Amino acid sequence: MSAIDKFLKIRVADQQQSAYIECTENYDKNLFQTDETRLLNFIKSKKIIYGINKKVLKTIIEGPAKDKFPFKIAEGKPPINGQDGTITFEKNFSPLVQKSVNWNFRDVMHIPSVKKGDQLATITLPTSGKNGMTVYGTVIQARQGKPVRMRAGKNVVFDEKSLAFYATEDGQVRMTKKAIEIDEVFEVHGSISMKTGNLNFIGSIIIHGDVPSGYSVRAKGDIKVFGIVEAALIEAEGSVYISEGFAGLKKGKIQAGKDIHVGYINQGHAHANDCIYVENSIIHSEISARNEIYCQKGNIIGDSVSAGHLIEA
Numbered sequence: 001m002s003a004i005d006k007f008l009k010i011r012v013a014d015q016q017q018s019a020y021i022e023c024t025e026n027y028d029k030n031l032f033q034t035d036e037t038r039l040l041n042f043i044k045s046k047k048i049i050y051g052i053n054k055k056v057l058k059t060i061i062e063g064p065a066k067d068k069f070p071f072k073i074a075e076g077k078p079p080i081n082g083q084d085g086t087i088t089f090e091k092n093f094s095p096l097v098q099k100s101v102n103w104n105f106r107d108v109m110h111i112p113s114v115k116k117g118d119q120l121a122t123i124t125l126p127t128s129g130k131n132g133m134t135v136y137g138t139v140i141q142a143r144q145g146k147p148v149r150m151r152a153g154k155n156v157v158f159d160e161k162s163l164a165f166y167a168t169e170d171g172q173v174r175m176t177k178k179a180i181e182i183d184e185v186f187e188v189h190g191s192i193s194m195k196t197g198n199l200n201f202i203g204s205i206i207i208h209g210d211v212p213s214g215y216s217v218r219a220k221g222d223i224k225v226f227g228i229v230e231a232a233l234i235e236a237e238g239s240v241y242i243s244e245g246f247a248g249l250k251k252g253k254i255q256a257g258k259d260i261h262v263g264y265i266n267q268g269h270a271h272a273n274d275c276i277y278v279e280n281s282i283i284h285s286e287i288s289a290r291n292e293i294y295c296q297k298g299n300i301i302g303d304s305v306s307a308g309h310l311i312e313a
Helices: 036-045 054-061
Strands: 008-013 018-023 071-075 086-089 119-124 156-159 164-167 171-175 179-183 185-188 199-201 204-207 216-219 223-225 233-236 240-242 245-247 253-256 260-262 269-272 275-278 282-289 292-295 300-307 310-312
Touching: 036 054, 054 071, 156 179, 185 199, 199 204, 204 216, 216 223, 223 233, 233 240, 240 253, 253 260, 260 269, 269 275, 275 282, 282 292, 292 300, 300 310
Parallel strands: 185 204, 199 216, 204 223, 216 233, 223 240, 233 253, 240 260, 253 269, 260 275, 269 282, 275 292, 282 300, 292 310
Antiparallel strands: 008 018, 018 071, 086 119, 119 164, 156 164, 171 179
């Protein structure tokens, strides 16, 4: 034991980030004498080698009063962990509808849609951490930032230069745990109801059920319905396909930028910029096509049917 041990002791705290000099019961400022070299050797004999504060050494050498202790004699360096990479979405991809004053209660879902070339999201790269040090001179390893675990899925590309994801096709944005994807087709696995509400999509829509009265379905592409369409509004810039039929109740309307294919039309309004193909009958409906209308197996009864080139029944 050195002479200094009789008067001073060292306590390490804060996960080896701080070292304090405390006085013992035997400490007497009038009897305590030392110099910087002996005090440094005392500190280093306790294996404290990093972050020693020499200004505090001078204070202790002067022999402070007992009630002035403890003194922080050394301080370590905490590690600085790296920042994780982040992803920032450029658009609102939430399916929730913002309700305004003129909100239609059937508008319950927004299909998150984008156009070809749209920027979808941008990522930031993770940063490297900076190692820390204890007062004992032990390196504390910093945690490195984690990269964003997101890749470009179907119809999406990632640009390394801009660190951004871009859509390569029009469609619906779909997020998985690992990828951003674009679906060109939006599917409803059942009938339209208040769960789905009205639909408006930049691509094509497939409905594996019916479209009841009062609802609207709009698409930039095609619309396919595997059930019945009642007094609803169907608008497609492409073609409309209805497997069962169209029972419009004098209120329903179908508008197609190309063709309409339907099982039957009863009391409905339908217009196609090209052709209309009806498998069975057209009954008490207002039908028009710029090119041709084919009523393949049934009759045409009541109201008006007009075509720019040919009507065949």
